Amino acid sequence: MVRDRKAAVLITDAAEDPEKELRRREIRYVATMLLRALCLIAGAVIVSSKPPLWGLWLALCIIGMIVLPWLAVIRANDRPARRRGQPERPGPDQSRPALPSLTEERIIEGR
Numbered sequence: 001m002v003r004d005r006k007a008a009v010l011i012t013d014a015a016e017d018p019e020k021e022l023r024r025r026e027i028r029y030v031a032t033m034l035l036r037a038l039c040l041i042a043g044a045v046i047v048s049s050k051p052p053l054w055g056l057w058l059a060l061c062i063i064g065m066i067v068l069p070w071l072a073v074i075r076a077n078d079r080p081a082r083r084r085g086q087p088e089r090p091g092p093d094q095s096r097p098a099l100p101s102l103t104e105e106r107i108i109e110g111r
Contacts, residue, residue, distance in 0.1 A: 016080070025076045032072035039064035 043061035046054050 021080070025078075029072050029076035032068055032075065036065055036068040036072070039068065 039061045043058055043065070046057045046061065051057070
């Protein structure tokens, strides 16, 4: 009996568990939003103490407060890249049974 080497599947080629992947993305989102909160607190401290170059530091904090939420959402919604040769995950269209087309005429007779 000869085995086909191309049909062999290695466990290292398996995709990451979706729950672990989601958890990792949630942690990354929360960490980025905490960094945004730190920018807000740092901005308040800079305004109250007015250190040298306080305008530059305040501008950096404001940019962080504006850019970080956008970046957090983009990174949280980003899935890892699919490796070459890896089959696509079944999407919602592939898992549902096909619906009858609306152009079919159905006649239901009453008794």
